[in-house]
Amino acid sequence: MTDDVSAPDRRFGEEILLDYVTGTLDEATTLMVAAHLDLCPQSRDMVDLMTHVGGALMDEADPVAMRENAFDAVMWLIDEGGAPQVETPTIDEELTALPQAIQDRVVACGGKWSFVAPGVKGMDLGFEAPQGSSTTKPGEVKLYRLEPGKGVPTHTHKGSEVTLVLTGAFADGRDRFGPGDVSVASPEITHKPVAEAGDTCFALAITDAPLQLTGALGLVQRALSMGGSD
């Protein structure tokens, strides 16, 4: 296994990938899965397969006639719309290394960096709370930037925190996580993620993550089934 391939317990399992493909995830989790897909070929393969299933099933649906003037209405709307617009959003040079979904989100929400700790900045990505339990307080969805060797102060969280490494790597005293790896810290865990020497570490974190997300890793699935590896 090479360094750039996420281990099974570091990537999303089939359950959450299927929810992604059928479009039933909340917006924040959708963003995390989309970014993960950019970084993890195995998950991308599975999503590709599932999307083909979706296409095949869509074809299988019984056709329902469109309204009489539907085609003309569509052509009228197309002509009204004119040529497709090409957007050229501006984004920090440094952020262009991140998955496209993340860049798009940063542009869309106009996020600003704020100080977290020396060498560590965070950007709120402006999401509504993930749809977790109604008893948990709204979670945050943040992009973090850790300079090499710098870390987030030791902390705990009320709910679970799910982190996806986008570039670089961090270690949190339990383990090391590289690009595409997903890390789940449950509420009882006290941890202190520190970026490795070398590249700047960008990571996407969802706090008070919905159960759908925290239960989504291969680790959990593998523990529940005797499934072999791929």
Add this chain to the structure above:
Amino acid sequence: MDVATDQMNTRQAGAGKTGGYDREAMADCIEAVAARQDKQAFATLFDYFAPRLKGYLMKLGAGEPLAEELAQEVMITVWRKAAQFDRKQSSVSTWLYTIARNRRIDVLRRERFPDYDPDDPLLLPSEAEQPDEAVAAGEREVKVRAALETLPEEQAELIRLAFFKGWSHSEIAEHQELPLGTVKSRLRLAFRKLKVGLEGAV
């Protein structure tokens, strides 16, 4: 007469019967729309896919007016984004499926968050390279279809529920009165089998 639609007509009775249409000809139509805004090719796509999109969306629970609107919006997106279609990466129905899913999500969000920008590119089909180019997308689709038909009914049924009802694993478990573990393992087995069907014959 446009080349793509012409081919479409002459090849209609030929290859790609599992989906009921000639997928190579449909891919040609999208490329014709991208290359020269070919309205006739677009009409061919519209006539075949719009009613199926509408039927699919109604099966997902949309009322007729919404399904009609969404199917029209999907077709408009097909016109506008035709240049992004890559037949090596995606088959036509897979690409349309992705657009339809995203438009549907957009609508659900528009209801909850009026400020939501429907052109947010977040959910556009990924343009990331497929790691395995050995099997072309059209061929992958044929294989996936064939493998789907070989699934045991208990697995196929859960897959249909996930796609047609938009249910999560736990919702399926609840509605079908099955243990969650059973739902998980059946779906897991199903996708494993589909994966083998896709890769095994390469």
